[in-house]
Amino acid sequence: MEKEVNRRQFIKTVAAGTASAAALSAMGPLPQAFAEEAKDQSKAPSFGGKKQFAGTGLVRMVTDDLAYIGVDDRRIQLFENVYPVPRGVSYNSYLLLDEKTVLFDTVDRTAVGPFLENLELALKGRSLDYLIIQHMEPDHAAGIGAVMARYPQVKIFCSELAAVIINQFFAFDPIKNGGEVIKEGMTLSTGRHTLTFVAAPMVHWPEVMMTYDTTDGTLFSADAFGTFGALNGNLFADQTDFKKESLADARRYYTNIVGKYGKQVMSVLDKASSIKIERICPLHGPIWREDLGWFIDKYVHWATYEPEDSGDSVVLYGSVYGNTENAANILASRLSDGGRRNVKVYDVSKTHPSELIAEAFRVKHLAFACMTYNMDMFTPMKNLLNDFAAHNLQNRDYSLIESGSWSPAAGKKMDAVLSEMKNMRKIGDTVTFLSSPDEETEKQITALAEKVLGAPVNVPEAPKAAATQWKCTVCGYIYEGDTIADDYVCPVCGAGKDAFEKIG
Ligand code: FEO
Numbered sequence: 463m464e465k466e467v468n469r470r471q472f473i474k475t476v477a478a479g480t481a482s483a484a485a486l487s488a489m490g491p492l493p494q495a496f497a498e499e500a501k502d503q504s505k506a507p508s509f510g511g512k513k514q515f516a517g518t519g520l521v522r523m524v525t526d527d528l529a530y531i532g533v534d535d536r537r538i539q540l541f542e543n544v545y546p547v548p549r550g551v552s553y554n555s556y557l558l559l560d561e562k563t564v565l566f567d568t569v570d571r572t573a574v575g576p577f578l579e580n581l582e583l584a585l586k587g588r589s590l591d592y593l594i595i596q597h598m599e600p601d602h603a604a605g606i607g608a609v610m611a612r613y614p615q616v617k618i619f620c621s622e623l624a625a626v627i628i629n630q631f632f633a634f635d636p637i638k639n640g641g642e643v644i645k646e647g648m649t650l651s652t653g654r655h656t657l658t659f660v661a662a663p664m665v666h667w668p669e670v671m672m673t674y675d676t677t678d679g680t681l682f683s684a685d686a687f688g689t690f691g692a693l694n695g696n697l698f699a700d701q702t703d704f705k706k707e708s709l710a711d712a713r714r715y716y717t718n719i720v721g722k723y724g725k726q727v728m729s730v731l732d733k734a735s736s737i738k739i740e741r742i743c744p745l746h747g748p749i750w751r752e753d754l755g756w757f758i759d760k761y762v763h764w765a766t767y768e769p770e771d772s773g774d775s776v777v778l779y780g781s782v783y784g785n786t787e788n789a790a791n792i793l794a795s796r797l798s799d800g801g802r803r804n805v806k807v808y809d810v811s812k813t814h815p816s817e818l819i820a821e822a823f824r825v826k827h828l829a830f831a832c833m834t835y836n837m838d839m840f841t842p843m844k845n846l847l848n849d850f851a852a853h854n855l856q857n858r859d860y861s862l863i864e865s866g867s868w869s870p871a872a873g874k875k876m877d878a879v880l881s882e883m884k885n886m887r888k889i890g891d892t893v894t895f896l897s898s899p900d901e902e903t904e905k906q907i908t909a910l911a912e913k914v915l916g917a918p919v920n921v922p923e924a925p926k927a928a929a930t931q932w933k934c935t936v937c938g939y940i941y942e943g944d945t946i947a948d949d950y951v952c953p954v955c956g957a958g959k960d961a962f963e964k965i966g
Pocket of ligand 1: 746
């Protein structure tokens with residue numbers, strides 16, 4: 463029975479293109495093509511003399527003997543089936559061409575075909591000696607079976623926990639099949655290069671092991687230092703206007719994927735501070751070889767929950783008919799009138815929570831305006847605040863506006879979630895209004911903005927109604943004013959008051 467279950471699992475992995483050679487042989491009689499593939503690399507089907515995919519493969523050299531063999535994915539809509547990636551994503555994989563050939567991770571199942579083509583091209587007929595598995599999440603691990611089927615002699619190196627997870631996904635124990643467990647501090651010589659390993663639990667799964675090449679100063683950082691977005695041919699961050707074009711993608715990637723684990727990220731950054739890093743090769747996004755300090759500093763801010771833009775405000779509203787949106791806009795306007803720059807306002811029903819989580823990590827002050835729904839927060843706001851808490855957001859200032867048509871309750875509900883988060887400071891009293899903001903609501907919102915800013919806000923006066931107009935019947939000159947003085951004289955033709963007629 464157990465064998466039958468495993469067989470079904472195996473068939474699933476074959477269908478996914480992830481069956482391993484050992485799993486193949488353990489399963490008894492198997493389809494001939496796979497058995498052949500597993501038996502002898504020289505008989506592996508490779509691409510039958512033709513490229514399976516258009517083009518010539520996309521092997522890029524990071525250094526003289528380190529190749530990038532990853533794949534851009536622009537077809538993906540939702541990364542991890544939850545995060546929109548309108549600019550795509552890259553699944554990075556690296557091949558070290560030393561006396562031993564060393565593969566660092568594979569790719570997502572959707573990218574296995576072009577990845578195998580890159581691997582074959584980069585190897586140029588050499589065998590694949592080592593596969594270092596740093597992270598077992600399937601966006602990097604789905605290609606393990608395909609690699610083992612083509613290169614059955616490859617020796618796997620992975621953490622103890624990674625070996626367990628490999629067995630869970632592939633019904634294959636890499637250690638019982640010639641692999642080796644790597645531990646922090648252990649070294650591996652591949653010829654000219656010496657690799658050492660750095661445990662990075664929860665960055666982003668518990669089994670993660672980063673690799674540091676002590677010879678060239680390359681840190682293979684697994685998910686850390688990744689960025690959403692396809693590479694588009696730009697292998698290195700310094701080949702792009704990263705700060706302008708990609709920082710938001712990097713922030714959204716970090717905060718949503720590992721934002722919860724700031725303590726663990728700081729622990730890895732502490733370890734990294736004692737080694738000389740020349741370049742960082744992450745599993746997503748561009749490689750870093752310049753301005754590393756700037757990017758690491760961003761990580762320190764995110765991992766310690768310190769805002770990057772401590773003078774900025776973000777206003778988040780949940781509104782059904784626009785009245786609470788109106789209140790949010792009034793607050794944003796008062797903050798701007800009071801001197802705050804770059805105030806941002808977001809509709810929580812429309813903006814993806816992953817963008818709002820990234821924004822919440824960016825700024826110090828968050829304002830929430832929410833209508834009452836089922837005696838609770840409006841559902842998208844409730845989901846968002848729970849998401850903030852799940853991502854361990856902390857150390858922020860917040861202000862609240864609530865509305866309702868008979869019994870406003872959203873304020874208390876928001877406060878209950880926010881006040882439970884670590885080191886949160888409420889600024890001002892909750893502003894409450896019924897159905898639609900009125901003049902009194904505006905006053906309260908102005909007072910709230912003043913509390914946030916710690917300074918008075920000069921509210922611009924509303925434009926006055928147009929004055930009455932009088933037309934000179936002699937020359938056509940227009941005079942504006944409620945009345946005309948008895949001694950008024952037209953400045954154009956000199957006619958007296960009696961020559962003017964009221965026109966509006
Ligand atoms: Fe990119 Fe945690 O996988």
